[in-house]
Amino acid sequence: MFSSRVVLDGDPACAHRHPLGRDGPTGGVTTRLRVLDDGAWISVDDHREVRVSELWRLDEPGFCGCDLADLVVENFQEVGVDGSRVETRVYGQCIECGETGVTDWLPVGRVRGGEFVELDRSCVRRTRRE
Amino acid sequence: MWSGVVCRDTMPTDVENWKSEVYGNEIREHLFEFAERGFDSIPDDERDAWFERFKWWGLYHQRNGQEGYFMLRIGTPNGVLEPGQLRVVGEIADEYARGPGTNPIFGDAYADFTTRQSIQLHWIELSDVPAIFEKLEANGLSAQQACGDSWRNIVGNPVAGKDGQEVIDAWPVIRDLNETFKGNDDHSNLPRKWKVSVTGSADGSGQGDINDLAFEPAYKDIDGEGGGSGEGGEDAVGFNVRVGGGLARNEPRFARDIDVWVPPERVSDVAGGLSALFRDHGDREDRYNARIKFLVDEWGPEEVRETLQADYVDFELETAGRDVREEYTYNAGEGERNDLIGVHDQKDGANFVGLNVLVGRMGAGDVLELADLVEEYGSGEVRLSQRQNVIVTDVPDDALDDFLAEDLLEHYSPEPSPFMRGSVACTGTEFCSLSIVETKNRQVRFARWLKENAELPDGVEEFHVHLSGCTASCAQPQIADVSLRGMKTRKDGEPVEALDVGLGGGLGEEPGFARWVTQRVPVDEVPGAIANLLESFADQREEGESFRAFVARHDDEELDALVDPEETDYEDPMMHNTKRTWYPYAEEDGLDDAPPVPADD
Incomplete structure (x- = not known):
């Protein structure tokens, strides 16, 4: 999936609506999440917030054999949300072992009080375990 | 508080939704209205939609930190600039392609000639677009469909009609295709870009193999009237058809032979049929899977041919004719005329x-x-x-x-020096969102260093190094002697720009993609790696052996050992993350120092 979005309120294209708890212009809150520029950016509310070509530390044993993958983020595949946590699946490569592929859902930031806050780029990212 | 995972799948994609609202020719009216009212008149929540649509008219909004500035691509079919048009391009670049960033090598107004025979200008302001379009169009030039999901600039042998080696003059065919499919509402909204090559020469310089649709010169004995062998006979001259080539996204494909020969007067019918087939059957739900190369993967060339015949043309298709691929030399890694210098x-x-x-x-x-x-x-x-x-x-x-x-x-x-002559580079992080590394200036630095410090063995006249900032492959890295692709690595614990190194790619009768043998070489060690590689090539090559042939007889492990990255006196001033700048060459380069949106004047 190239481009997904989460619409928390007000978009007929989305079947699920999850108010954030802040009043917007239409009485609810709409947070638009998109993958833009051929997978180069995650846009939150029409602002490019998260870019490719960063190095992310991953604790995701399913991606490669490294204890801690050091992933070059090459392309965002899709973006979504779990609770207040904005997540993405990315295509990339572990620079420790060379493994390439698409990750599971990884956090990129949170929406707090209607504002997006990106995760510290040096943090270790983990897939949410059920 | 949100709960649950919300709406991760959206069908069709945002881009398809935007296209379904406004696309194609009608974008122009909106574009000019925004230009008249100013960049800020584009509502914040509509900007991404409009920027996507503006591409159809050749305008790409530049990357973060360069708000309000656009790249303008001018499509010049087959790369032909008729008398007077080069001056027009120069005048537009001089007057309009100036922005707040100055490139330390190229200055502050320049034109980029691209790997698809087009021209790109940067730092274009929206308010200037009507005047630029007026000047372009008054001089027979256009940016229409230079980008976006439609027929892109048609490529071919640039010296069509003049080339002493040509089998058939493809220039009238290309002109006809351009006139038929530019602004054609039936073909203006395709699932993805549609890249077409028409080549009439025997050197392969149209590079059809890496296009969505390729017409290549071929002879055909029609109704048994020709000479069959083509030697002294009267075989008809036309084109064989290949479909589904492309280099992007780590999914390179060479175009597949669909066993069709077409005479020049029917190229437009077959091209239109295949474009319509792509329009109707291409994947509009997943842009990563949208290019026709994936449809050809899924269907196979036989089904493409059968569907074309059954649903998209109203005449009997001929089977493929006798091609001249054995004569292809362009970008082939050996033989005469690897380029047209x-x-x-x-x-x-x-x-x-x-x-x-x-x-x-x-x-x-x-x-x-x-x-x-x-x-x-x-x-x-x-x-x-x-x-x-x-x-x-x-x-x-x-x-x-x-x-x-x-x-x-x-x-x-x-x-030129072989290292200058062989250099190709994409736009890179200077302007492009997707690129991982700085490219054009870096390739200039590489070429200059190699010219001074490396040698080719006797008899080797050409050596192609293509540097692409990412897997989009705009510099066509997979078809070079040395392929460089943007990456990141850590050096002394710090993230630095790096390049993957591939070897031995090229076109020709039997095209082959480069093999990625060495990963993530810090950029300051790449020139040393190439010099070491060339030294080994000189020492170990068989008499008269081309670099491509030398690579072909070694396995990946052996080649990785020959690359041997090494620090030298080459210094790279752009080792840091150039993506985190508003402009890599600015003195104050942080995103917080980005210039304001240009004033509308």
Whole structure:
């Protein structure tokens, strides 16, 4: 999936609506999440917030054999949300072992009080375990 | 508080939704309204939709930190710039392609000649677009469909109609296709870009293998009337058809033979049929899977042919004719005429002169000076090649020496160093969102260092190094002797720009993609790696062996050992994350220092 979005309120294209708890212009809150520029950016509310070509530390044993993958983020595949946590699946490569592929859902930031806050780029990212 | 995972799948994609609302020719009216009312008149929540649509008219919004500035791509079919048009490009670059960032090598106004025989200008302001379009169109130029999901600029042998080696003149065919499918509402909204190559020469310089749709010269014995062998007979000359080539996204494909030969007068019918087939059957739900190469993967070439025949043309398709692929040399890694640099015979007795434009970038002043020279020594026409170079046509024998003695040709040489001649680079992080690394200036630095510090073995005249900032592969890295692709690594614990190194790619009769043998070489160690590789090549090659053949007889592990990255006296000033700047070469380069949106004046 190239481009997904989460619409928390007000978009007929989305079947699920999850108010954030802040009043917007239409009485609810709409947070638009998109993958833009051929997978180069995650846009939150029409602002490019998260870019490719960063190095992310991953604790995701399913991606490669490294204890801690050091992933070059090459392309965002899709973006979504779990609770207040904005997540993405990315295509990339572990620079420790060379493994390439698409990750599971990884956090990129949170929406707090209607504002997006990106995760510290040096943090270790983990897939949410059920 | 949100709960649950919300709406991760959206069908169709955002882009398809935006396209379904407004797309194609009608975008122009909106574009001009926004230009009149100013950049800020585009509502914040509609900007991404409009930026996507503006691409159809050749405008890409530049990357973060360069808000309000656009790249403008001018599509020049087959790379042909008719007399006077080069001057127009130079004047537009000089007047409008200036922004707040100055490039330390190329200055502050320049034109980029691309690997698809187009022209790109940067720092274009929205308010200037109507005036630029008026000037382009008054001079027979256009940015229509230069980008976006439609017929892109049609490529081919740039010296079509003049080339002494050509089998058939493809230029009238390309002109016809351009007139038929530019602005054609039936073909204006395709699932993804649609890249077409039409080649009439026997050198393979149209690079059809890496296009969505390729027409390549071929002979056909129609109704048994021809000579069969083509030697002394009267076989008809036309084109074989291939479909589904492309290099992007770590999914490179060569176009597949669909066993169709078409005479020149029916190219438009077959091309339109295949474009319509792609329009109707391409994947609009997943842009990563949208290019026709994936449909050909899924269906196979036989089903593409059967569907074309059954649903999209109203005449019986001929089976493929006898091609001339065994004569292909362009970008082939060996043989004569790997590019079109230098002085070559035209079939009318005049000459065309291929000039090397290092990484395809030429200052606006030089563009205008070249425009003067081509009017003085040639017909005023120039053509652009897929190796980012300029070809001056129609230079008569008696003017040749004086032309070659012009000062400008010291910089844009018809006899350059192999390292200058072989350099191709994409736009990179200077302007592009997708690129991982700085590219054009880096490739210039690489070429200059290699020229001073590396040697090719005797008899090896050409050596192609293509640097692409990411897997989109705009510099066509997979078809070079040395392929470089943007990456990141850590050096001394710190993230630095790096390059993957691939070897031995090329086109020709049997095209092959480069093999990625060495990963993530820090950029400052790449020139040393190439020099070491060349030293090993010189020591170990068999007599007369080309670099491509040398690579072919080694396995990946052996080649990885030969690459041998090494720090040298080469210094790279752009090791840091150039993506985190608003402009990599600015003195104050942080995103917080980004200039404001340009004022509407």
